[in-house]
Amino acid sequence: MQENSTDCLPSCLCILIYIFETGNFSAREAANSCLKFGLFCDELLKISQNINWGHSSAGVPPAFELPQLIVRHMLKALALDSTLQAQHAVARLLSLVGHSVQTQQEFASLVDNVSTWVFVAWIPQILANMDKDAGSVLVKVLDSIAKSYPQALYFAFHVSQTDFKTTGRHRTDHLRILLRNPFLEGMIRALEDLTYPEQRLRDGILQIMQHFHSGDHSKAQSIFSEVYQDCLHIQELRKHNRQAGEYNLKFARDWAPFIVNS
16 A cells, blocks of 8 residues: 555644645634644754754755744744734744744745734844844834834833944834824933933943944944933923923033033
């Protein structure tokens, strides 16, 4: 008897073949199958990293294709049923997006099918990739969050952007426009003014020194401008949307001439 062509394939892949050929499946069943196959490929990838494994004669995908398969099937699982345990696979997805041009393209082509809210819990991890290769496609996720859930992104973005390098700043410039919120900006400004201006100036100088040492002079200049507006520019401190207290104003009067003219 001739051996069935699927006998050598993993059971989860056989299930995928069966349900797509028969059409007799629900979205949840299809999502579960995609997830299982993605997890199976992830296990194979971990094994392949510990042994010298190229192509397999057992019908298993070659090692170099595994990252792309993981990204594809985990995203499909999330698209079919975003309530799945596949949400817990998002961390693995984020770690693989920057693996290669192929995984980036796979992610970019499928991520629009996934509900934006799935990624909200992973905003800090996504922001941490903005200066990396993965940031070129992950910024698309931030765009969607900024449009659908701006308040979820607002504070994390404004905290993270101070650490962005040139690439990250360029990729996220448009997010500053999408996330403009005068009320939240005023609240943040009021909270920041609770910190003594001496401390804010000291922190700014330390950041400027770090960027000078790393050779990023444009970022150092940008931070100096921000520090000047924050601590030393009396007209800015007196504006209606700022209304800094007398302590901040006195500090600016005392120190602005010394720092600007030195």
